[in-house]
Structures are given as structure tokens and as C-alpha cells.
Amino acid sequence: MYRYDEFDETIVRERVKEFRGQVERRLSGEITEDQFKPLRLMNGLYLQLHAYMLRVAIPYGTLSSRQMRQLAFIAREYDKGYGHMTTRQNIQYNWPALVDTPAILDALADVEMHAIQTSGNCIRNVTSDQYAGAAEDEVEDPRPWCEIIRQWSSFHPEFSFLPRKFKIAVTASEHDRAAVKVHDIGLRLYKNSEGRTGFEVLVGGGLGRTPYIGHVIRDFLPKEHLLSYLEAILRVYNLLGRRDNAYKARIKIQVNAEGIDAFRGMVEEEWARIKDSGVDLPREEIERIRRYFAPPPFEKLPRESTAFNDAAASDKGFARWARVNTVAHKQPGYAIVNISLKPPGKPPGDISDEQMEAAAHIAERYSFDELRVTHEQNICLPHVKKDDLYAVYQSLQAADLATANIGLASDIIACPGLDYCTLANARSIPIAERIAERFSAAGVEDDIGELKIKISGCINACGHHHVGHIGILGVDKKGEEFYQITLGGSGAEDASIGEIAGRGLSSDEVIDAVERLVDYYRANRQDGERFLDAYRRLGLDRFKEAIYADAQAA
Numbered sequence: 001m002y003r004y005d006e007f008d009e010t011i012v013r014e015r016v017k018e019f020r021g022q023v024e025r026r027l028s029g030e031i032t033e034d035q036f037k038p039l040r041l042m043n044g045l046y047l048q049l050h051a052y053m054l055r056v057a058i059p060y061g062t063l064s065s066r067q068m069r070q071l072a073f074i075a076r077e078y079d080k081g082y083g084h085m086t087t088r089q090n091i092q093y094n095w096p097a098l099v100d101t102p103a104i105l106d107a108l109a110d111v112e113m114h115a116i117q118t119s120g121n122c123i124r125n126v127t128s129d130q131y132a133g134a135a136e137d138e139v140e141d142p143r144p145w146c147e148i149i150r151q152w153s154s155f156h157p158e159f160s161f162l163p164r165k166f167k168i169a170v171t172a173s174e175h176d177r178a179a180v181k182v183h184d185i186g187l188r189l190y191k192n193s194e195g196r197t198g199f200e201v202l203v204g205g206g207l208g209r210t211p212y213i214g215h216v217i218r219d220f221l222p223k224e225h226l227l228s229y230l231e232a233i234l235r236v237y238n239l240l241g242r243r244d245n246a247y248k249a250r251i252k253i254q255v256n257a258e259g260i261d262a263f264r265g266m267v268e269e270e271w272a273r274i275k276d277s278g279v280d281l282p283r284e285e286i287e288r289i290r291r292y293f294a295p296p297p298f299e300k301l302p303r304e305s306t307a308f309n310d311a312a313a314s315d316k317g318f319a320r321w322a323r324v325n326t327v328a329h330k331q332p333g334y335a336i337v338n339i340s341l342k343p344p345g346k347p348p349g350d351i352s353d354e355q356m357e358a359a360a361h362i363a364e365r366y367s368f369d370e371l372r373v374t375h376e377q378n379i380c381l382p383h384v385k386k387d388d389l390y391a392v393y394q395s396l397q398a399a400d401l402a403t404a405n406i407g408l409a410s411d412i413i414a415c416p417g418l419d420y421c422t423l424a425n426a427r428s429i430p431i432a433e434r435i436a437e438r439f440s441a442a443g444v445e446d447d448i449g450e451l452k453i454k455i456s457g458c459i460n461a462c463g464h465h466h467v468g469h470i471g472i473l474g475v476d477k478k479g480e481e482f483y484q485i486t487l488g489g490s491g492a493e494d495a496s497i498g499e500i501a502g503r504g505l506s507s508d509e510v511i512d513a514v515e516r517l518v519d520y521y522r523a524n525r526q527d528g529e530r531f532l533d534a535y536r537r538l539g540l541d542r543f544k545e546a547i548y549a550d551a552q553a554a
Contacts, residue, residue, distance in 0.1 A: 001062055001370065002147050002292045004112040011155070012109045015116060019043050020102035027099060044115025045101055049422050054093045054101060055118040056108060060128040060146040060170075061089035061373040065364040068371055070111040072356035078104050083356070085341060085349045087413060087464060088167070089127050089373040090118060094420055116154065121162045123153035123234075127169045129177045130374040133293060134382040136330045139189050139197055142172040144290040145226060148281060151289075152227050159234050163241025164249035166234070167206075174493070179375060181205050181214045181495035182467060184251045185233060187226075198222050203233060203263070204255030207461040211497045212252045215260040217267060224286070228279040232271035236263070296368035296383055301333025305386035318393050320446075321404040326389065337367070337381040337392060338374070340403040340411060344440040347429045348414045349377030358399035366392050375491075376413055378406065408445040409453060409518065410436035413464055417457030417474060418481070424457035426474025426481035427507075431455055434511050439518070448518055450530045452490070467491035469532045470514060471498045483510040487517075487543055488535045499540050501547050513547045520546035 004012075019039070026036040033047075040046075044055040056071070063071075071091055075083045078100045079093045086092055096104060108114055118125060126146045133141040149168060153159065159166070171178040172189035180186025186202035199221040205214025221229055233251075240258070242248040255263050312319040327336040339359060342348050351359075359379060363371045366388045367381035374380055384392055396402040405411045412435060415421065417428030432455050439445050454468030465471030471486035482504030489498030505513055518531070520543060525534045535543060 001064060002059075002289070008112070009109075012112075012114045012116070015043070015114070016102060016105045016109055019105060023098060023102055038120075041119045042116070043101075043105065044118035045098075046119060047422075048094065048416075048420050049418070049424075050420065051095050052098055052101070053420070054096050054104060054115060055086070056091045056093070056113060056115050057118050057125045058089050058091060058113075058373050059150050060126060060132065060143050061130050061375075062143065063371045063373065064111075065360040065369050065371070067111045067113055068356050068360035068363070070107060070113070072353040072360070074104055074107055075356065076353040082350050082352045084347075084416070085351060085373050085377045085379065087375050087377060087462070088125055089130070089375065090125055091373070094416070119165075121164050121166075122160055123149075123156070123162075123166045123168065126150050126153070127167070127178060127183075127375065129171045129173055130372040130380050131177060131327065131336055131382065132172070132372075133295065134329050134331075134334075134336050135173050135177075136328050137174045138172040138330070139191055140172055141293050142170045142187075142189055144286070144293050145187070145189070145223070146170050147289050147292070148227065148286065149230065152230070158238065162234075162238060163243050164246070164251075166237075166251070168230075176491075176493040176495075177375065179464075179467070179491035179495075181493075182207055182211070182464075182491055183214065185230065186214050189223075192220050196220075196222070199226060201229065201233075203267075204252040204260070205495075206250055206252040207464060207466045208250070209247060209459045209461075210253065211461070211466040212256060213495050213497065214252075215255060217260065217264050224283070225275060225280055227281065228275040228277075229267075229271055231279050232267050232274060235270050235274075236266045240266075295331075296370075298331045298334065298383070299385070301331075301385065301387075303332040305333065305389075308386045308389050311390035315390070317404075318390055321393055321402055322389060324404040324408065324446075325406045329383070331383070333386055335384050335386050335389060337384045337389070338406045339379040339381065339396060339401050340405050341378050341401075342405055342411045342436065343400065343403040344410055344436045345433055348412050348432050348436075351379070355399050355401055358395065358401065362392055362395050376411065378411070405440070405445060407450050407452075409439040409448050409451045410445060412436055412453045412455060413468070414455040415457050415462035417455075417463075421457060421462075423460055424474065425459075425476040426457050426483065428455045428457040428463055428472075428474060431472060431474075431483065431507060431510065435514055438511060438515060444518075444522075448522065448531070450532075451518070452532075453514070454489075464491060465489075466497050467495065468498060469530075469535070470517060472510060472514075475504050477504060481507060483507065485510070485513060485517075485547060487540060488532065490532060494532075501540065501544050503548075505547075516546045516549055517543060 202214035414432035418424040456463035467489040486498030
């Protein structure tokens, strides 16, 4: 895990001191809320529907136990006893008092954390595969490159006031768990036919009002040229980006307006001009950063664990949890453990201060003191011995963190919606809770298999509904909340944008409609087909009939 150097420490502490003075001026009335807004956004502080919200960066989702305990302390001391994990591997506090925010930032700085560049028109928190360094299918750990991008982009003078927010994701696995195809820039590490490792570079992806799948702008980029190529892309975007129209300001709009070939030509021309100007890091600096991410001291263990097999044979609940919530590890005798933050009846992604403390303790004892925040608003322990899995399960049970639903129907992504957000048209959290309860109560999740349900309360798509197998978008109809269903989306390596099924449904109708969709899938699937596979084979019209069956019968 990367550790702050003296430059990181100085920058963060000076920013906290600066912001403390800005808050004091706001509280005294010396500056107005309009004048304060750009200052607070630079420090991750939003003004939501009922209160301020603070978004804290968790670079590439990696946390130590000490950091998680500090997040628990902040939730307990300055909020309402919980935090909310986001799809960008951040944590949000929904109820901080303005007067307390400098103290919160100081507490974060004590454990090498901050809220810088989690908002505003800048390069946001760089995200990655939550299984980085542990996944069986990865070429190499992508997190050193995420850290290099973080250091390059933080306070970059040319990219501090971009036309719009900018998001970068990095993966090194065949199975894309970082959704790189729907980011402003997506980076995929892979080995080419000559055995060299480099990046496939995608540009112009994104969701929101106008969703796009990213275009490949370069098939293979040598790793040593990563920063200069990113700089070339950002420079072209900075020049072309529309600052006069927020709806046309994202890079995806520019790429699709210019065409990928023309945009690529401009980037390549700029890159040729700057690639030898010293932007890229020397090899020794890359290796210095890479050493921070050295693998932990794994024990040499057999691939199979007698202790695990015995526990699974005697405890059916544990056996199911292990099947659903654990993933194969590259190191024999170890597993990746997913901790669901989606228990039925609870807001997706919320975690209490007591649960944060419990997760920190479990990670410290069983996972080399490391946790990860996932893109799907959950947590994972990347390195757990199979011999310890039953003890981990029992500890998670005691903390109400042992819900076995990763990747299933109740593992729903949902934005805060109208319960918190000033931009939302409809509530997301109650819809997610009701759908989760419907499927968990019916006990059919295992039979359904993988199903990605994603819910957004407005067209900004913070719930990623465009790339849900079943996507749900909250819309406003004459002051009433309705929900539009999209089908067939994916944020993985087979990325696709969901198709709109038809008219909006009321909050009561949409729950039943989702259940009918799932029932139709179960009745018509072929052997081994996921919901997404069946949808792609059968098509929109067949599934649309299931959504509106009751209305057609009437």
C-alpha cells in the first residue's frame, strides 16, 4: 500500500489549514454560499437536499485497517454513525456540520487520506479492479499505475479546471471489474503478441444524459509512455471541451462529435510533440512506486484446505456464503472474500461505524491489514487463507456483514436518489430495498444466478442504470415519481448500453415488473444462460411483453 511522502503530507495539511479559514469566513458571513461553493467543492464538500455531504477519496479502493477505523471514528463523531460506499470506490458522509468539516479533514490527514479532487471539474479519484494484486486472471497489479496517475493528476495546473469532471479507470484482467469502457479514459493492461505488457487505451466512454461506450484510441501503448499519452489526451480535450454548455462538456461528446479517427489524430499529433519532454517517469521512479505494492508474505499452502472443506460440510450457511461471496485467488491456499453491504431492507452501500470497526479488525487479523472498496458498493478482503474462511464468516455474522448475495438479484447498485440529492427526480433507495426483499424473501436468488440491477434517481446516472442487466431510471411526471426500465446493459468486458423498454411505471408497478422480467427469464433460459445472455438471444420485444403484461391484459 502506498504511503505518503513529505510532499503528500505537506500538501494535504496546508489544504486543510486553508479550508479551515474558508469555512470560518463562510460561517461569519464574510462570504456568501455562492462564493463558498467553488471553495468547498475543491475539498469534496457538496450541499445536498438536507445537509452538506463530504466525499472522501479512497484511491483505487485500497484501505488499511487503521484508515477504516478512522472512517468509523468520523462517522461516529461527526455524522449519524454510518458512511456510504460509492461506485467510485469512495466513502460519503451525508450529515456533517459545516463547522466540523475542517476537523474531519484533519482526522483524515492523520491517516493519509483526504477529500481533494472528489468533486469539481478535475481528474477525480482513479479507480481500479478491487481484486488487484490477488486476481487469478490479471497480467500484473494495476495499482502502481493508478498511484502514478494519482500523483501526476493531483493539482496538475493545466487540468485543475477542465470543461467537466474527468474519470479514469485501470484494469489488468481479462474480466473487466473496473468498467473501463464507460470512463472518460479506460486503461487495460495486457500482453501483446510479442509478449510485451502495455495498455489498451479507450477514450470517450461515460453514462449520464448521453451514454457511450468508449472507443479504442490506441491498441497498444508501452507502459513507460503512459503519462505523456494521458497528457496528450487531456490537452486536446482541454482545448476542445465546451465550457459554455454543461451538457456538451464531457470528452465523450467531443470524441463522438469529431469522430474517433479525427480525435485520435489530434492526440497522436500532440503526443508526438510532448512524449520526449520529460512528462513520463524514469524507470527507477516507477519501480520505487511499484515496491509499495509488493505482495504480502503469503504462506506456502496446499490448494485445498481440509479445515474449509470440513466447515462447509457441517454448516450449509457457510457453504453457501463461501460459494457466493468468495473468489479464487492467484496464490494457492488463499481466497478473496467479498463483504456485502446489501442486506435486505437496508440502503445499498451503507455501513455503520460498528461494522467499519469490525471489518477493520477482521482485515487486520486475517487479510494482511488490507481492505478494498468495490465498484458495486461493497467491500472485499483481498488475501484470506482458506483455513481462516470459517472464522472470517463467523466474525462477519456477528457484525451483520455475512449476507450472501454478491452478484445476485439483491446486490443492487443504487444512487442516494431523492432521499438526499437535490438533482434527483425520484427515490432510489426504497425501490432497491423492496426489490431486494422481494427476491431474498422468495429464496430464488441462487436459481436466478448473476443479475445486475442498477437504479438511478435521475438522468445523471450515478446508479449506473445504463449498464445494468436491468436498469431503472427515476423520472418525474407532473410531480409524481415514475420509473423507466432499461434492459441488456453491461459494464464489464462485454460492455453495452441498455435499451429503453417503454413507458415509465409507478413505484408499485416497477417492483412487480422486475419480478415478471425475472420470471420470464427463468421460464425461457437455456442451460447455463445468465439473464443478460438470455436477453441478448431473445431480444427486447420478448422481455418487453413481460414488463407490461398486466397493462396489456387490462
